Amino acid sequence: MLEQIRQRKWNLVRKELSDIHESEVANIIDELPEAERTVVFRLLPRQHASSIFEYLEPDVQQEIVKGLGKREVASILNDMSPDDRTAFLEKLPDPILKETLNLLTDDERRVASSLLGYDENSVGRLMTPYYVQAQPDWTVQQVFEHIRRYGKKAETLNVIYVIDERGRLIDDIRIAKCLMSPLETRVEELMDDKFVSLVDTMDKEEAVQIFRQYDRTALPVVTDSGVLVGIVTVDDILDVAEEEATEDIQKFGGLEALDLPYVETPLTTLIRKRAGWLIILFVGEMFTASAMGYFDAEIQKAVVLALFVPLVISSGGNSGSQAATLIIRAMALKELTLSDWWYVMRRELLSGFALGALLGAIGVLRITLWQKLGLFDYSEHWPLVAVTIFFTLVGIVMWGTLSGSMIPFALKRIGIDPATSSAPFVATLVDVTGLVIYFSIAAFILRGTLL
Amino acid sequence: MLEQIRQRKWNLVRKELSDIHESEVANIIDELPEAERTVVFRLLPRQHASSIFEYLEPDVQQEIVKGLGKREVASILNDMSPDDRTAFLEKLPDPILKETLNLLTDDERRVASSLLGYDENSVGRLMTPYYVQAQPDWTVQQVFEHIRRYGKKAETLNVIYVIDERGRLIDDIRIAKCLMSPLETRVEELMDDKFVSLVDTMDKEEAVQIFRQYDRTALPVVTDSGVLVGIVTVDDILDVAEEEATEDIQKFGGLEALDLPYVETPLTTLIRKRAGWLIILFVGEMFTASAMGYFDAEIQKAVVLALFVPLVISSGGNSGSQAATLIIRAMALKELTLSDWWYVMRRELLSGFALGALLGAIGVLRITLWQKLGLFDYSEHWPLVAVTIFFTLVGIVMWGTLSGSMIPFALKRIGIDPATSSAPFVATLVDVTGLVIYFSIAAFILRGTLL
Numbered sequence: 001m002l003e004q005i006r007q008r009k010w011n012l013v014r015k016e017l018s019d020i021h022e023s024e025v026a027n028i029i030d031e032l033p034e035a036e037r038t039v040v041f042r043l044l045p046r047q048h049a050s051s052i053f054e055y056l057e058p059d060v061q062q063e064i065v066k067g068l069g070k071r072e073v074a075s076i077l078n079d080m081s082p083d084d085r086t087a088f089l090e091k092l093p094d095p096i097l098k099e100t101l102n103l104l105t106d107d108e109r110r111v112a113s114s115l116l117g118y119d120e121n122s123v124g125r126l127m128t129p130y131y132v133q134a135q136p137d138w139t140v141q142q143v144f145e146h147i148r149r150y151g152k153k154a155e156t157l158n159v160i161y162v163i164d165e166r167g168r169l170i171d172d173i174r175i176a177k178c179l180m181s182p183l184e185t186r187v188e189e190l191m192d193d194k195f196v197s198l199v200d201t202m203d204k205e206e207a208v209q210i211f212r213q214y215d216r217t218a219l220p221v222v223t224d225s226g227v228l229v230g231i232v233t234v235d236d237i238l239d240v241a242e243e244e245a246t247e248d249i250q251k252f253g254g255l256e257a258l259d260l261p262y263v264e265t266p267l268t269t270l271i272r273k274r275a276g277w278l279i280i281l282f283v284g285e286m287f288t289a290s291a292m293g294y295f296d297a298e299i300q301k302a303v304v305l306a307l308f309v310p311l312v313i314s315s316g317g318n319s320g321s322q323a324a325t326l327i328i329r330a331m332a333l334k335e336l337t338l339s340d341w342w343y344v345m346r347r348e349l350l351s352g353f354a355l356g357a358l359l360g361a362i363g364v365l366r367i368t369l370w371q372k373l374g375l376f377d378y379s380e381h382w383p384l385v386a387v388t389i390f391f392t393l394v395g396i397v398m399w400g401t402l403s404g405s406m407i408p409f410a411l412k413r414i415g416i417d418p419a420t421s422s423a424p425f426v427a428t429l430v431d432v433t434g435l436v437i438y439f440s441i442a443a444f445i446l447r448g449t450l451l
Numbered sequence: 452m453l454e455q456i457r458q459r460k461w462n463l464v465r466k467e468l469s470d471i472h473e474s475e476v477a478n479i480i481d482e483l484p485e486a487e488r489t490v491v492f493r494l495l496p497r498q499h500a501s502s503i504f505e506y507l508e509p510d511v512q513q514e515i516v517k518g519l520g521k522r523e524v525a526s527i528l529n530d531m532s533p534d535d536r537t538a539f540l541e542k543l544p545d546p547i548l549k550e551t552l553n554l555l556t557d558d559e560r561r562v563a564s565s566l567l568g569y570d571e572n573s574v575g576r577l578m579t580p581y582y583v584q585a586q587p588d589w590t591v592q593q594v595f596e597h598i599r600r601y602g603k604k605a606e607t608l609n610v611i612y613v614i615d616e617r618g619r620l621i622d623d624i625r626i627a628k629c630l631m632s633p634l635e636t637r638v639e640e641l642m643d644d645k646f647v648s649l650v651d652t653m654d655k656e657e658a659v660q661i662f663r664q665y666d667r668t669a670l671p672v673v674t675d676s677g678v679l680v681g682i683v684t685v686d687d688i689l690d691v692a693e694e695e696a697t698e699d700i701q702k703f704g705g706l707e708a709l710d711l712p713y714v715e716t717p718l719t720t721l722i723r724k725r726a727g728w729l730i731i732l733f734v735g736e737m738f739t740a741s742a743m744g745y746f747d748a749e750i751q752k753a754v755v756l757a758l759f760v761p762l763v764i765s766s767g768g769n770s771g772s773q774a775a776t777l778i779i780r781a782m783a784l785k786e787l788t789l790s791d792w793w794y795v796m797r798r799e800l801l802s803g804f805a806l807g808a809l810l811g812a813i814g815v816l817r818i819t820l821w822q823k824l825g826l827f828d829y830s831e832h833w834p835l836v837a838v839t840i841f842f843t844l845v846g847i848v849m850w851g852t853l854s855g856s857m858i859p860f861a862l863k864r865i866g867i868d869p870a871t872s873s874a875p876f877v878a879t880l881v882d883v884t885g886l887v888i889y890f891s892i893a894a895f896i897l898r899g900t901l902l
Contacts, residue, residue: 019645020645021645021646021647021665023647023664023665023666027664054666055666144630147627147630148630148631151627151630151631152627152631154627156609156668157608157609157626157627157630158607158608158609175608176598176602176603176605176608179595179598179599179602179608180599180602180603194470194471194472195472196472196474208689211686211689212689212690212693213474213478214472214474215474215506215686215687216686217607217668217669217684217685217686218668233668234668234685234686234689235662235666235667235668235685236666237689238659238662238663238685238688238689238692239663241689241692241693241696242663242692242696242784245692245693245696245699245700246780246784248696248700249696249699249700249703249776249780250776250777250780252700252703252704252776252874253703253772253773253775253776253777253874254769254772254773254776254874255773255776255777258777261781261784261786262777262778262780262781262786262787263781263786263787263791267798267801267802270798270802271802271805271806274770274773274802274806275805275806275809277769277773278766278769278770278773278806278809278810279809279810279813281765281766281769282762282766282769282810282813282814283813285761285762285765285766286762286817288761288762288765289758289759289761289762289817292757292758292760292761293758293827296754296758299754299757300754303747303750303751303754303757306743306750306754306757306760307740307743307744307747308740309743309757309760309761310736310739310740310743310760310761310764310882310886311733311736311737311739311740313761314732314736314739314878314879314882315729315732315733315736317875317878318705318728318729318732318733318875318878318879319725319729321704321705321874321875322704322705322706322725322728322729322875324704325700325701325703325704325705325706326701326704326706326709326713327713329697329700329701329713330712330713330714333693333697333712335712335713335714336713336714340714347718347721350718351718351721351722351725354722354726355722355725355726355729358726358729358730359729359730359733362730362733362734363733366737366740376744423703423704423705423772423874423875424768424769424772424773424874427765427768427769427878428765428769431761431765435761
């Protein structure tokens with residue numbers, strides 16, 4: 001295919017493209033060098049151009065539109081499904097957006113403007129207004145006639161939505177039920193008055209939860225007053241769920257969410273998004289220098305203490321990251337709510353104690369072995385050093401799991417996304433406090449011997 | 452509701468439960484004390500029992516089944532949709548599974564056994580064999596008659612699947628197309644020979660990618676030889692995508708994936724899943740003690756160097772975590788492949804240099820300020836100490852971003868899940884090597900003055 005494009009055998013290219021799925025055609029165009037994208041796009045048969053356009057990467061879409069005539073753009077945009085069109089339009093700069101909207105037919109412009117009127121994180125932005133609706137006094141026969149007339153653009157025909165005379169959603173009926181019933185059955189006879197709906201101003205992430213709970217492939221969207229305004233299909237929800245997970249993962253990793261895929265993010269943005277947290281963590285970590293400066297005299301007297309600094313504080317950081325990861329993800333999936341803090345705290349303190357004692361035992365073993373094998377000399381008071389390390393690890397790991405698990409609750413309580421308490425953030429906090437724990441325990445145990 | 456259950460007003464409870472959605476009824480039962488679950492479940496009208504059962508938590512399902520008679524269990528299981536039933540059956544211990552399968556009707560048992568025959572990570576486990584199929588020589592009229600007869604259990608009616616005389620999938624047709632066509636149209640006239648399908652033995656995660664690419668609400672599943680055996684709907688794919696993200700997040704956080712929700716994981720399992728990585732990291736981090744022991748003499752001479760140890764190594768760890776997070780997620784979403792390593796390496800080295808210089812500048816500022824303000828005395832050679840810190844940070848941050856971004860590629864190359872290179876893992880690696888970088892730069896710059 002690429003060979004034929006390079007050789008400009010356009011007839012062959014056109015023929016081959018018409019044989020493959022729209023999504024694959026879009027993939028091929030995405031991968032082409034810029035100069036050839038518009039040329040190839042223009043070869044596409046008119047009736048497929050819109051659906052292929054829907055599958056293109058956002059930046060490729062923008063680029064192709066620039067290379068097309070107004071009439072071509074108009075034809076594509078009028079044929080696109082409204083939810084995908086919204087996703088395209090919302091990325092345009094304001095003046096171009098206005099111009100582009102004017103290319104649409106009156107009907108489509110009205111649809112597009114109303115969808116763009118919603119907040120960008122709201123369910124409204126995912127909506128398509130093409131669905132099948134019916135009224136309670138219709139017969140099944142009338143429903144089918146209605147579908148025949150208006151069903152072509154509908155994203156799903158699995159369910160028809162029943163509305164009252166004011167356009168308010170009053171029920172949903174599986175099309176299977178209609179197909180099973182005699183044609184003269186009235187819609188109201190099939191109703192059970194049980195339905196699930198989304199609200200147009202609802203946050204997208206809330207919609208993900210509802211889809212997850214009810215296992216649906218599409219859900220109706222209503223306004224505050226219950227008027228049916230569109231439907232959302234689960235394929236868009238899958239994308240929202242992915243984006244959400246990516247955002248959470250990036251926050252965990254201690255950087256601002258990128259918004260764009262890694263490969264599409266410019267280098268300067270990449271650096272900026274990372275620098276913020278990195279500087280905050282660095283400034284936070286500076287307190288370790290202060291803390292160690294405070295114990296200057298102790299280190300001077302017993303350099304052996306300094307040797308274990310990275311080991312003990314990183315153990316606190318690691319156990320804190322683990323706890324934070326578990327709790328934040330469980331919160332994102334609504335497995336834990338604020339009221340569970342006490343339950344979590346008890347579990348984490350117990351886990352922390354067990355894990356700390358385990359690491360402590362390994363630490364004692366290491367010091368004993370190295371001393372006995374003559375690999376390192378921890379001074380004549382090495383058993384006391386070992387005891388210090390043991391209690392420090394128990395203390396620090398418990399403190400790490402406690403901070404890691406409680407900070408997400410605290411953040412959530414004051415209305416901040418718990419994912420902000422990323423693993424590096426918890427690790428930094430535990431590093432600083434861990435040093436204080438370490439040197440205090442050392443001062444207590446080693447006073448009169450090494451110190 | 453809970454009040455009425457406590458007062459055992461069963462008639463009221465039954466009435467109220469029949470007015471709400473099955474998924475909400477399931478939520479109520481999930482939250483009840485154990486003793487009351489089976490009692491309340493038995494109040495449910497027979498025709499809803501199966502669909503409510505499908506929505507219950509796995510452990511609640513097991514418990515309720517224990518409290519029901521064989522005939523009740525049989526009726527529920529025969530009515531469940533096959534994919535949800537598979538999810539229930541696969542959690543049963545072997546002897547009970549056999550007994551339970553015997554409760555099914557011959558037809559349903561055949562379906563259930565064939566689904567359970569698939570590998571637990573394969574698409575086959577998500578499949579339902581209820582879909583609408585047609586043959587090319589049927590008329591649209593015949594298709595509708597077929598739907599009327601067999602469409603009741605079908606999970607989706609949006610698309611009908613066309614098969615040849617050997618049962619092989621040859622096309623899919625949107626039901627809308629049938630509804631728009633005259634009743635005497637033949638199915639073959641509506642075919643375009645373009646369709647997307649999954650293979651039954653394919654990994655679930657691969658199916659997520661395909662759903663994401665093609666924006667479908669359901670996809671047909673075929674065997675190796677192309678025979679249509681079922682469909683998968685996207686609501687199940689949403690669950691798979693969530694599980695996948697949870698697993699990745701937990702691996703990032705430096706612990707084994709839990710398999711069960713946090714609240715359902717027993718404390719001992721929780722500790723075991725965390726202990727593994729924590730011990731590995733601890734043992735790895737022990738090399739920091741060795742590395743510092745190696746520079747024992749330098750620390751003795753210049754305790755001031757020890758003060759900055761946590762600061763410089765954590766900066767390497769943090770920048771490494773950031774890089775690893777970005778790369779691993781981009782790999783999971785197929786934005787990056789193995790062949791991109793060189794592109795990533797250049798970007799990350801540049802980012803690392805910029806970020807390292809930034810942190811280095813802040814470090815120099817801090818030392819200068821503290822010295823001038825008399826907050827701490829970094830010795831008469833403090834400008835050299837500042838220079839040491841600057842170059843160390845540039846070196847360590849570049850090294851951190853490089854390791855964080857390249858380790859996922861290396862792991863993927865040798866066939867290990869890149870998510871295994873969790874943030875703590877990269878941090879530990881960078882801690883150890885970071886110390887060597889730090890003391891080497893210090894030795895070079897400070898020789899003859901402090902050292």
